Structures are given as C-alpha cells and as structure tokens.
Amino acid sequence: MTQFSADxxxxxxxxxxxxxxxxxxxxxxxxxxxxxxSDAKAVEIVIVDVSGSMxxxxxxxxxxxxxxxAAIDCVRDGxxxxxxxxxxxxxxxxPASGTxxxxxxxxxxxxxxVDRLTAGGGTEIGRWLTLADDLFGSAPGAIRHAIxxxxxxxxxxxxxxxxxxxxxxxxxxxxxxxxxxxWEVSELRKIASALLGTVDIVxxxxxxxxxxxALMEAAMGKATADVALRxxxxxxxxxxxxxxxxxxxxxxxxxxxxxxxxxxDLDPLTVDYPTGAWGDExxxxxxxxxxxxxxxxxxxxxxxxxxxxxxxxVSEAKILAIWTDDEVLSTRIDPAVAHYSGQAELAEAIQxxxxxxxxxxxxxxxxxxxxxxxxxxxxGNDGTMKLLARVVEIDDPVQGTVRLxxxxxxxxxxxxxxxxxxxxxxxxxxxxxAPGQ
Amino acid sequence: VSAPPATxxxxxxxxxxxxxxxxxxxxxxxxxxEGDGEPGLExxxxxxxxxxxxxxxxxxxxxxxxxxxxxxDRSEVxxxxxxxxxxxxxxxxxxxxxxxxxxxxxxxxxxAVICDGISTSRSGHLAARAAAAVAxxxxxxxxxxxxADAEQLTVEAVRAADEAVVRVPTPATTRAALAPPSCTLVxxxxxxxxxxxxxxxxxxxxxxxxxxxxxxTVDDSWATEQSAAGLLDxxxxxxxxxxxxxxxxxxxxxxxxxxxxxxxxxxxPGRLLLCSDGLWNYAPAPADLLELLxxxxxxxxxxxxxxxxxxxxxxxGGRDNITVVVIDIAPEGRSPQ
Numbered sequence: 001m002t003q004f005s006a007d008x009x010x011x012x013x014x015x016x017x018x019x020x021x022x023x024x025x026x027x028x029x030x031x032x033x034x035x036x037x038s039d040a041k042a043v044e045i046v047i048v049d050v051s052g053s054m055x056x057x058x059x060x061x062x063x064x065x066x067x068x069x070a071a072i073d074c075v076r077d078g079x080x081x082x083x084x085x086x087x088x089x090x091x092x093x094x095p096a097s098g099t100x101x102x103x104x105x106x107x108x109x110x111x112x113x114v115d116r117l118t119a120g121g122g123t124e125i126g127r128w129l130t131l132a133d134d135l136f137g138s139a140p141g142a143i144r145h146a147i148x149x150x151x152x153x154x155x156x157x158x159x160x161x162x163x164x165x166x167x168x169x170x171x172x173x174x175x176x177x178x179x180x181x182x183w184e185v186s187e188l189r190k191i192a193s194a195l196l197g198t199v200d201i202v203x204x205x206x207x208x209x210x211x212x213x214a215l216m217e218a219a220m221g222k223a224t225a226d227v228a229l230r231x232x233x234x235x236x237x238x239x240x241x242x243x244x245x246x247x248x249x250x251x252x253x254x255x256x257x258x259x260x261x262x263x264x265d266l267d268p269l270t271v272d273y274p275t276g277a278w279g280d281e282x283x284x285x286x287x288x289x290x291x292x293x294x295x296x297x298x299x300x301x302x303x304x305x306x307x308x309x310x311x312x313x314v315s316e317a318k319i320l321a322i323w324t325d326d327e328v329l330s331t332r333i334d335p336a337v338a339h340y341s342g343q344a345e346l347a348e349a350i351q352x353x354x355x356x357x358x359x360x361x362x363x364x365x366x367x368x369x370x371x372x373x374x375x376x377x378x379x380g381n382d383g384t385m386k387l388l389a390r391v392v393e394i395d396d397p398v399q400g401t402v403r404l405x406x407x408x409x410x411x412x413x414x415x416x417x418x419x420x421x422x423x424x425x426x427x428x429x430x431x432x433x434a435p436g437q
Numbered sequence: 438v439s440a441p442p443a444t445x446x447x448x449x450x451x452x453x454x455x456x457x458x459x460x461x462x463x464x465x466x467x468x469x470x471e472g473d474g475e476p477g478l479e480x481x482x483x484x485x486x487x488x489x490x491x492x493x494x495x496x497x498x499x500x501x502x503x504x505x506x507x508x509x510d511r512s513e514v515x516x517x518x519x520x521x522x523x524x525x526x527x528x529x530x531x532x533x534x535x536x537x538x539x540x541x542x543x544x545x546x547x548x549a550v551i552c553d554g555i556s557t558s559r560s561g562h563l564a565a566r567a568a569a570a571v572a573x574x575x576x577x578x579x580x581x582x583x584x585a586d587a588e589q590l591t592v593e594a595v596r597a598a599d600e601a602v603v604r605v606p607t608p609a610t611t612r613a614a615l616a617p618p619s620c621t622l623v624x625x626x627x628x629x630x631x632x633x634x635x636x637x638x639x640x641x642x643x644x645x646x647x648x649x650x651x652x653x654t655v656d657d658s659w660a661t662e663q664s665a666a667g668l669l670d671x672x673x674x675x676x677x678x679x680x681x682x683x684x685x686x687x688x689x690x691x692x693x694x695x696x697x698x699x700x701x702x703x704x705x706p707g708r709l710l711l712c713s714d715g716l717w718n719y720a721p722a723p724a725d726l727l728e729l730l731x732x733x734x735x736x737x738x739x740x741x742x743x744x745x746x747x748x749x750x751x752x753x754g755g756r757d758n759i760t761v762v763v764i765d766i767a768p769e770g771r772s773p774q
Contacts, residue, residue, distance in 0.1 A: 234501045234503075235501050299504040300501070301498075301503075304497075318497075
C-alpha cells in the first residue's frame with residue numbers, strides 16, 4: 001500500500017491588509033518496500049502512428065515498431081494491454097478487439113502483429129484516442145495509461161481533437177512523444193495536458209526504443225490510480241491558482257471539479273484536482289488563495305489540502321494565514337514559494353519568447369528569452385540553460401542580456417519548447433540569503 | 438474583526454464579553470446566552486457565526502477558516518497511569534489555569550494540583566502558577582515520607598500556596614476595580630492506595646468507577662452555600678444569577694484558607710479526576726462525565742481520557758480555560774503501567 005504524505009512550505013505571516021496566501025505543497029508517495037513489484041490493476045495501450053510520413057525514412061517505422069515491441073516486453077504479466085495503429089483511420093493491432101491479458105504468449109503474438117505494420121495515410125489523432133477510450137472501458141480503480149507516438153500534425157478539422165479530449169479526460173492518462181520535427185509542440189502538449197501525461201521530443205527514431213521502455217517501466221511502477229488533490233478554502237475566498245511546479249509546471253486551476261460532501265451534496269468550499277496515478281515519487285504544487293484580510297494577531301486557515309484515494313483522505317496539510325504588524329515576520333518570502341514562482345515564470349518566458357520569435361517580434365523574443373536565461377541562472381536550471389544557449393547568445397546570464405541566434409535548428413527550438421516546463425527542485429540545504437548579509 | 442456590542446450583567450452591571458454564559462465578576466447567568474448561528478454566542482465561530490458543529494476539532498472554523506483559539510496553548514504531562522492536559526480554550530486570551538502532576542517512587546503514587554486563576558483579578562495566571570507549584574512541591578514530600586499525615590500536609594500545602602499567591606506582585610493597572618491576584622485550588626495525594634483531596638474554590642475532584650461516578654468536592658460557591666444552609670433548594674440556588682460566584686479562594690482578601698479535606702480508600706479500580714470549571718461547566722453532573730467517557734475504549738490511557746474530556750469542553754464552546762488531571766487507581770495492588 002502506498003503511503004502518501006503532504007507537507008507545506010509557506011510564510012504564514014502576512015502584512016496587515018494582505019489578501020494573498022501562497023504555499024508550496026509537497027506530496028510524496030512511497031510504496032510499501034515489502035511489496036517488491038506493484039500488483040496494481042492496470043490497462044496499458046500503445047498508440048503508434050503509421051501515417052505515410054512514418055515510412056520516410058524507412059528507419060522511422062522500423063524504430064517505431066522496435067520501440068513498441070520494447071514497450072510490450074515491459075508489460076507485467078496479468079496487466080491488460082493493447083496496441084493500436086493510427087493514420088486517417090485506426091485499427092486494433094493486437095488483440096483484434098478489446099484488450100489482452102499479458103503473458104509470454106500474448107506478448108509474442110503482439111510483437112508479431114506489430115512487425116506486420118505498414119505506413120500509409122494521414123494523421124487523425126482524435127480517432128486514435130477515441131478507440132483507445134473505448135478499449136479502456138470502465139475499469140474502476142485500475143491504472144489506465146497510454147503511450148502515443150506521432151511524427152506529424154493532426155489532420156482533423158479544427159475542434160475535433162478538442163471535443164475528443166474533453167470526452168476522454170479523466171478516463172485515462174496519456175504520455176505523448178513526437179519523433180522528428182514535423183509535429184507541433186503545442187498540439188501534443190494540449191493532449192498530454194488534458195490527459196494528465198507528459199510530452200517530449202525524440203529527435204532521432206533510434207531514440208524511440210529507449211524512450212518507450214522508460215515510459216512503460218515508469219507506468220508499471222505506478223501503484224495507486226486516480227489520486228486527487230482536494231482543496232478546501234474558506235467562505236469568501238478565491239483560489240487564484242493551483243499549479244503543479246515539480247517535476248514539471250502544469251497549471252491545474254481550470255481542472256477543478258466541485259467536491260461532494262459525505263451526504264452527496266455539492267460542497268461549495270471544496271474542489272478536487274485530478275492528478276492521475278502515482279508510483280514512488282514526489283510532486284510539488286503551488287497554491288495561491290485570495291481571502292479577506294483580518295486583524296493583527298488573527299489566525300485563519302487559508303486552505304486545507306487532502307490527498308484523496310478511492311474517496312478516502314490519505315494525507316492532509318494546512319495552509320495558514322496569520323496577520324501581523326511585525327514586518328520582520330511578514331516580509332520574509334518563503335524560499336520554496338520564491339523558487340517555484342521563478343520556475344513557473346521561466347516556463348512561461350520560454351514559451352512566450354519562442355512564440356514571439358515565430359511571430360517575428362524580435363524585441364519581445366529577446367526580452368522574454370533574456371528573462372528566461374536570468375531565471376534559469378537563479379533557479380539552477382542547468383539543463384534548461386543548455387537548451388536556451390542553442391537558441392540565444394548569452395552575454396550576461398545574471399542580467400539576462402541575450403541576442404537571438406540567426407540560425408537555430410528546428411530540433412533545438414522544439415526541445416527547448418517541450419522541456420520548458422521541466423523544473424528543478426528547491427535546494428532546501430542552501431544557505432539562507434537573508435537581506436543585509 | 439469589528440468590536441461586538443458591549444452588554445452589562447443584569448445583577449452587578451459589570452461589562453460582559455460576547456458569548457459569556459456567566460458574568461465573570463459576580464457569576465450571574467447571562468440571559469439569552471443560548472442558541473447558535475450568530476457571532477459571539479456559545480460555541481459559535483467568533484468571526485462568521487457558524488454554529489458550534491462547524492468548528493473542526495483542530496479549532497478552525499470549517500466555514501470561514503478563523504482559528505477559534507491560539508495555537509500552542511495546550512500543555513500536557515503524561516505519566517502513563519496519570520496525565521494532565523491544560524488548554525486555553527477558545528475565548529480567553531491566555532491560560533490562567535495551572536497544574537502540577539508528579540509521581541512517587543511506589544507504582545501508582547502521585548500528587549496532583551489544579552489552580553484556576555480568577556480572571557477578574559490582576560495576574561490570575563501568576564497566582565495559579567505560584568499556588569500549583571508550591572502546593573505540588575510540598576505534597577510530593579508526603580509521597581517520600583510514609584509517616585507524614587497526608588491530611589495535615591494538605592492543609593499546610595494549601596496555606597503555603599496562599600502565602601505564595603499573596604506574594605505575587607500586583608502590576609500597575611488603570612482598572613482599579615480589579616481584585617488582587619487570586620486563584621482556586623484542588624489537590625489530590627494518592628499514596629499507597631489512599632486518596633486525600635483538598636479544595637478551596639470551585640475546581641473539582643471526581644471519582645469515576647465502572648459502577649458509577651461521584652463528585653468528591655463541594656464548591657465554595659454562592660449556590661452551594663445557600664442550599665447547604667437550607668435557604669434555597671439546590672435547583673433554586675443553581676438558577677439564581679449569583680449561583681456561580683465563588684465564596685472562597687486563595688488570595689490576600691481571604692482570611693481563612695483552610696481547604697475542605699476528603700480522604701477515602703477506593704474499594705475497586707477507578708479513575709480520579711481533577712478539573713477546573715472549564716470542564717465541569719459543560720458536564721456538571723458525574724453522569725455527564727461518564728457519558729463522555731463511555732465513547733472511549735475501556736482501557737483508554739489516562740492521557741487519552743484527559744484529552745477526550747478537554748476536547749469535549751472545546752467542542753461544546755471552550756469559553757474558559759480547561760484543565761484536567763486523570764489518575765488511574767488500581768486498589769488490588771495491581772501496579773498500573
């Protein structure tokens with residue numbers, strides 16, 4: 001059984017008149033070390049793009065098949081699984097209908113079916129997801145996870161994919177991978193975000209096998225399905241935002257679902273944010289609540305965070321607010337809140353800067369990417385800094401002085417874009433940087 | 438938070454705090470102090486007026502989030518077979534109760550003292566702390582000395598506590614109407630399965646046994662004195678506005694501080710309970726206490742029992758400081774853990 005714990009980092013002291021309360025909630029899930037492997041009920045589906053473009057170069061389809069077979073090999077015995085292939089239609093590769101229970105024979109038959117795939121046709125991702133949604137069916141309490149691979153842009157008319165995502169949301173999680181550089185980052189990000197998954201670029205087809213194996217191994221490590229972050233906030237308050245800030249930035253604010261009281265009535269003060277399945281891992285959330293200011297010395301609960309599994313609260317933490325006229329107390333900014341505010345701004349600056357660059361607005365692009373360099377330097381985002389350095393010449397990282405590079409490889413720009421949301425954790429052991437020291 | 442409208446006691450015209458059930462000066466019952474749903478009423482959220490049922494056990498209003506009491510205001514002592522819990526409550530700005538709990542060499546031996554600082558006095562909290570420490574220290578000597586007369590020592594300990602209260606410095610204050618530092622006292626000496634109780638004021642001792650519960654002390658209060666003198670029957674006395682006014686306490690304005698003494702030998706296992714009126718205001722009859730304890734497992738530890746009683750008083754309003762000492766007594770020589 002997975003143990004969840006929730007911890008709060010915040011400066012609960014607010015200056016008089018202040019109405020905004022910020023806190024970082026760190027949620028850590030730890031599997032029972034006695035249980036060597038997870039035996040959680042799970043359904044896994046691999047969705048592989050077999051559109052015409054996957055055939056050129058020929059190594060692309062070959063690598064995609066190799067990667068899909070590697071993912072199949074990682075599926076634990078007893079897990080329900082399926083492989084589907086999509087172009088402008090969609091077909092069940094294995095099994096012919098529904099899902100199969102994994103065992104050595106089933107995995108071998110699935111591998112054989114994958115070997116027979118050929119490329120041709122367009123790219124209609126909405127259809128692929130609709131079939132996947134059907135195959136997942138309703139498996140209450142099960143971990144439902146898909147891996148989606150594509151190399152191109154969606155060919156469906158505007159709005160189709162959005163409708164499909166709206167109807168699939170909450171039914172399964174989907175990690176999306178784009179191979180090469182002919183796909184669109186914002187499109188895959190939209191899918192991954194709606195389906196609580198990750199998005200990344202695999203520049204060369206040869207990288208797919210390793211990526212798929214890692215994704216399936218991570219999926220097999222999940223032990224608890226459908227965990228929700230439940231947030232109570234006081235009457236008269238407003239949730240300004242709830243963002244996941246580690247390991248990646250993901251704005252959850254609009255995913256709030258009104259919670260119900262034990263008697264079934266809607267609870268107007270409590271909302272749930274779905275977070276999908278959890279393995280041995282830690283995620284951090286930035287919660288910002290706006291509430292009416294109180295008098296000096298008054299203390300109030302600004303939020304109560306609960307981790308919900310199967311309708312039970314498995315861990316709880318409190319976000320506090322204490323108003324004080326003591327400026328020494330109220331002006332201290334919590335290091336975790338400061339760090340993750342910077343990390344969220346970094347992701348936004350990169351995405352805005354790249355968009356401005358595509359729009360030809362060099363002044364705005366330079367400003368945004370300069371700010372990104374500055375934030376990456378402050379936050380210790382070494383990986384992001386390397387990606388930034390392929391897009392801009394960095395004159396002064398501390399001041400954020402940069403010049404746009406003239407010739408930027410598509411793969412570098414897309415890598416920076418997809419990985420812009422990756423954050424680094426706050427260094428809790430770092431010496432305090434108190435003003436005046 | 439806006440200042441609530443001031444009201445005055447019908448009996449003595451002293452100013453009342455919102456939500457007071459009794460006048461803190463004369464003890465008169467406050468008319469109309471019932472109901473919920475409005476700020477300031479019994480057990481309701483002080484900020485938004487949510488009913489007492491909306492106050493979470495951690496003290497935060499589940500509607501507006503306001504804390505009903507300051508954090509870090511609870512102190513606990515756990516001796517396994519005995520435990521003390523003292524809580525500021527939901528209304529008072531500080532805890533003016535004090536306690537002393539100490540175990541003896543022999544299993545099951547202990548001394549306990551609770552003092553309730555009188556909040557209309559100056560520095561009631563200092564008076565209570567001084568009295569509890571002095572009386573507790575003296576009584577603890579009786580545990581080590583088998584020849585000391587526990588009853589006599591209790592009288593002496595209470596007198597020494599009174600001397601300590603009289604020495605508490607009186608801070609300068611503009612409120613000349615305030616009384617000098619003063620407090621109540623209830624104490625218990627449990628030695629070799631004999632129990633000696635001493636008390637002055639309205640802090641109480643109870644004996645809680647499986648076959649029933651009884652109160653071991655008599656309040657030094659207006660109501661008790663009226664009914665004891667045969668002037669009023671107990672129900673009439675309790676209904677009088679002056680019912681809760683205490684008539685004796687420790688402090689410079691009381692001449693005779695000889696405590697009531699009660700000695701007894703429990704004839705079966707049970708629990709000795711000492712408490713300030715912050716608890717018994719919400720559960721005055723011994724049966725009320727048994728009802729609260731009936732919700733706990735039979736083998737609940739002294740600490741669990743003490744916490745449960747304090748929490749019950751908080752849930753019911755916590756208008757006053759609440760202090761509870763529980764001592765488990767096993768007379769058949771079974772040494773309690």
